[in-house]
Amino acid sequence: MKIVLFGPPGSGKGTYASRIAPIYKIPHISTGDIFRGHLAQKTELGKKIEDVMKSGNLVPDDLTMDVVKDRLSQADCKNGFILDGFPRTIPQAEMFDKMEKVDVIVNLVVPDEIIIKRLSSRLSCKECKTIFNTLTLKPKIEGKCDKCGGELFLRDDDKPEQIKNRLEVYRRQTMPLVDYYRKKGISYDVTCDRIDIPPEEIVAKILKVLESLK
Numbered sequence: 001m002k003i004v005l006f007g008p009p010g011s012g013k014g015t016y017a018s019r020i021a022p023i024y025k026i027p028h029i030s031t032g033d034i035f036r037g038h039l040a041q042k043t044e045l046g047k048k049i050e051d052v053m054k055s056g057n058l059v060p061d062d063l064t065m066d067v068v069k070d071r072l073s074q075a076d077c078k079n080g081f082i083l084d085g086f087p088r089t090i091p092q093a094e095m096f097d098k099m100e101k102v103d104v105i106v107n108l109v110v111p112d113e114i115i116i117k118r119l120s121s122r123l124s125c126k127e128c129k130t131i132f133n134t135l136t137l138k139p140k141i142e143g144k145c146d147k148c149g150g151e152l153f154l155r156d157d158d159k160p161e162q163i164k165n166r167l168e169v170y171r172r173q174t175m176p177l178v179d180y181y182r183k184k185g186i187s188y189d190v191t192c193d194r195i196d197i198p199p200e201e202i203v204a205k206i207l208k209v210l211e212s213l214k
């Protein structure tokens, strides 16, 4: 199954995608994680995108498409994938349409207050990228990853100014995609309107949508 998990920053795309991927035995592909990998490795691409990423703006479409094409051409994608954070602009979606036929878009609907609370309390593992949250998904030991013991950190773009900017960018550049996919008839909304809903509950809702399409 070819799945796109869609939603504002902090809607939980990464958390849910990482739980759904093993169930369907498909890779979880996060363009944000791929780009952060380039930053950490200080690759050529990493140097180019450092400033945009830190400010919470989008990486240019051509660079994004290169990364996605490369990733989707790998062998593990042949039975499908779950995309998290891509496509994020109309041009990306149009180019993507020419490459792949997506089965379903799951659109996470989350109010702004929840997003802001979540993002400012989100921590990520430096090593394995697992996401924690000091309000709702606390690590067992403060500052350490439950899975691998790695150090937890607050992303540069999870600081208040950057969060505000990311929400603006989302509204301006990414929201129009909701309509784009709705018109195609392959978009399904999943609502999360309380901060304390356990991730399992949302994952169950998403799985219900996916199962209904089989």
Ligand code: ADP
Pocket: 008, 009, 010, 030, 031, 032, 033, 035, 052, 053, 056, 057, 058, 059, 060, 064, 084, 085, 086, 087, 088, 089, 092, 157, 166
């Ligand atoms: P979030 O959804 O929480 O904002 P992501 O990890 O998906 O976080 O993205 C982090 C950053 O990576 C974005 O703010 C942007 O700079 C860059 N990025 C990720 N995916 C894309 C994309 N498809 N197009 C352009 N930039 C992207």
Ligand code: ZN
Pocket: 125, 126, 127, 128, 129, 130, 145, 146, 147, 148, 149, 150
């Ligand atoms: Zn870890």
